[in-house]
Amino acid sequence: METQDEPLDVLIIGAGASGMVAGIRAARLGRRAAIVERSSSPGRKLLASGGQRCNLSNTLETDQFMERVGRDGRFMGPALEGLGGPKLREFFHEIGVETVVHDGFRVWPETRKSSTVLAGLVGELARLEVPVFTGCEVLETRFEGGLFEAQHAEGTHRARELIIATGGLALPKSGASGGGYRFAEGFGHKITARHPAGVPVVTAEDWPARCTAHTIGKAHLQVAIKKHAKVARTGDLIFTKNGLRGPVVLDISRELSPLLDRYGEVPLVLNLCRGKTQEDWQGIFKEWRAGAKRSVQDALTEHLPLELAEVMCELSEVASDLTVQGLKGEARDTLARTLARTPITITGHTGYDGAFITRGGARLKDVRPETMESKLQPGLYLCGEVLDLDGPCGGFNLQWAFASGYLAGTGASAAQGVPQ
Numbered sequence: 001m002e003t004q005d006e007p008l009d010v011l012i013i014g015a016g017a018s019g020m021v022a023g024i025r026a027a028r029l030g031r032r033a034a035i036v037e038r039s040s041s042p043g044r045k046l047l048a049s050g051g052q053r054c055n056l057s058n059t060l061e062t063d064q065f066m067e068r069v070g071r072d073g074r075f076m077g078p079a080l081e082g083l084g085g086p087k088l089r090e091f092f093h094e095i096g097v098e099t100v101v102h103d104g105f106r107v108w109p110e111t112r113k114s115s116t117v118l119a120g121l122v123g124e125l126a127r128l129e130v131p132v133f134t135g136c137e138v139l140e141t142r143f144e145g146g147l148f149e150a151q152h153a154e155g156t157h158r159a160r161e162l163i164i165a166t167g168g169l170a171l172p173k174s175g176a177s178g179g180g181y182r183f184a185e186g187f188g189h190k191i192t193a194r195h196p197a198g199v200p201v202v203t204a205e206d207w208p209a210r211c212t213a214h215t216i217g218k219a220h221l222q223v224a225i226k227k228h229a230k231v232a233r234t235g236d237l238i239f240t241k242n243g244l245r246g247p248v249v250l251d252i253s254r255e256l257s258p259l260l261d262r263y264g265e266v267p268l269v270l271n272l273c274r275g276k277t278q279e280d281w282q283g284i285f286k287e288w289r290a291g292a293k294r295s296v297q298d299a300l301t302e303h304l305p306l307e308l309a310e311v312m313c314e315l316s317e318v319a320s321d322l323t324v325q326g327l328k329g330e331a332r333d334t335l336a337r338t339l340a341r342t343p344i345t346i347t348g349h350t351g352y353d354g355a356f357i358t359r360g361g362a363r364l365k366d367v368r369p370e371t372m373e374s375k376l377q378p379g380l381y382l383c384g385e386v387l388d389l390d391g392p393c394g395g396f397n398l399q400w401a402f403a404s405g406y407l408a409g410t411g412a413s414a415a416q417g418v419p420q
C-alpha cells in the first residue's frame with residue numbers, strides 16, 4: 001500500500017463501532033471515504049460486547065439517557081438527536097439488522113449475536129465501496145499542505161478530513177492501543193487522566209471469596225469517604241475470589257477508579273439486604289426473641305445466604321452459636337450496624353484487560369458537540385471512546401459510539417459542502 005495520488009475526502013482511523021458508522025455516513029453523503037484498522041479484522045470489541053450478544057442501545061429518552069450518563073452527559077445531545085435510540089434501530093433495520101427489547105430497556109440484535117451487528121456494518125461499508133484496510137496501524141498523523149496524512153508501515157493515506165475513531169484502552173486484545181490520544185495530542189488536544197471503568201474491583205477483605213455462589217439483588221454500594229458520599233449505586237452484586245463484580249460494580253467502578261488513583265484505597269459500605277436499615281434490623285431482632293433457642297446465624301439465613309450470615313456474625317464478633325435470646329446490648333447494635341452498613345475496602349481493580357470502557361480521554365472542551373469537529377484543528381473529528389465521555393452498563397457506550405460516529409461522518413462530509 002503506497003501513498004495514494006488522489007487524496008480521500010474522509011479518512012477514518014479505527015474500524016470499531018464509531019469508525020464504521022462514520023464511514024457509512026460519509027459514503028452515504030457522497031464522500032470518498034476509507035477506514036484504516038490496526039487489527040486483522042474490523043469491530044473486534046463490538047464482537048465481544050454484551051457477552052457477544054451486543055447490547056447496542058437502550059430505550060431511554062434522550063434527556064434521561066444523558067442524565068444517567070452523569071458527568072458531561074449533555075455533550076451527547078446533538079449526536080443523540082441525529083442517531084438516538086429509535087433512529088439507531090431504524091439505521092440497523094435499513095442494513096438488515098433487526099433489533100429487540102425483551103426487558104423494556106436493553107436493545108439487542110434479534111439474533112442475540114454481536115456478529116449480526118458487525119456483519120450488517122461491514123456489509124453496508126462494502127455496498128458503499130468504503131475500503132477497510134485491516135492490519136494497518138497508523139503510527140503518525142499530521143496536517144500538511146492543506147491535507148491530513150496518516151502514516152502506517154506500508155505507506156501514507158492523505159485526506160481532506162480526518163476522523164479519529166481509535167477507541168480507548170479497554171480490552172487491549174480487541175485492538176485498543178491508545179494511539180488516538182497521541183494523534184489528538186499532536187493537534188493540540190489535551191488528554192484527561194484515564195482509568196479502567198466498567199471493571200471488577202479487588203477488596204482488602206478475603207470474605208467475598210466465601211460467597212462466590214451468590215448473586216445479591218438490589219445491593220447498595222456507597223463510598224464511605226465523606227467528600228464522596230454521593231457516589232452510590234444499587235443493583236446486582238456478585239462476589240469473586242478476590243473482590244466484587246456484577247452490574248452494580250461495573251457501574252460504580254467508573255467513579256471508583258479515579259478515587260483509587262487519588263486515595264490508594266476506597267472504603268465502601270454495602271447494604272446486602274434490600275435497603276434494610278439498622279432500625280429495621282432492631283425490629284427483626286425483637287421478633288426473633290420468640291424462638292429463643294435458635295442461633296443468631298441460623299436466624300439470619302432467613303434474610304441472607306448462609307455464608308453471608310456467617311460473615312456478618314464474624315464482622316460483628318457475634319459467636320456462631322450465640323442464641324437469639326443472648327443477642328443483647330452492644331453486640332446487638334453492632335450486628336444491626338454491620339448488616340445495614342457492611343464495611344469493605346476497595347484496593348484495586350482488574351485493569352484494562354477486564355474493563356469494558358475507558359474513563360477519561362480527549363478533553364470535551366476542545367471538541368464541538370454539534371459536529372464532533374476539533375476546535376483546535378479544522379477538518380479533524382473525534383468520536384467514540386477516545387473522548388473523555390463514558391456511560392454505565394446498559395447500551396450507553398455503544399449508543400454513544402454509533403451516534404458520535406454518525407455525527408462525525410456528517411460533520412466531515414458537510415465541511416466539504418455536501419447537502420444533508
Ligand SMILES: Cc1cc2nc3c(=O)[nH]c(=O)nc-3n(C[C@H](O)[C@H](O)[C@H](O)COP(=O)(O)OP(=O)(O)OC[C@H]3O[C@@H](n4cnc5c(N)ncnc54)[C@H](O)[C@@H]3O)c2cc1C
Pocket residue numbers: 013014015016017018019036037038039042043044045046048049050051054055056057136137138139165166167168170171174175176177178179180355356357383384385386394395396397398399401
Ligand atoms: C467486553 C466488552 C463488552 C462490552 N459490552 C458493551 C455492551 O454490551 N453495550 C455497550 O453499550 N457497550 C459495551 N462495551 C463498550 C463498547 O464496546 C465501546 O464503548 C465501543 O466499542 C467503543 O467504540 P469505538 O469505536 O470508540 O472504539 P472501538 O470499538 O474500540 O474501536 C476502535 C478501533 O480503532 C482501532 N485502532 C486503535 N488504534 C489504531 C491505530 N493506531 N491505527 C488503526 N486502528 C486503530 C482498534 O483496533 C479498534 O478496532 C463493551 C466493551 C467491552 C470491552
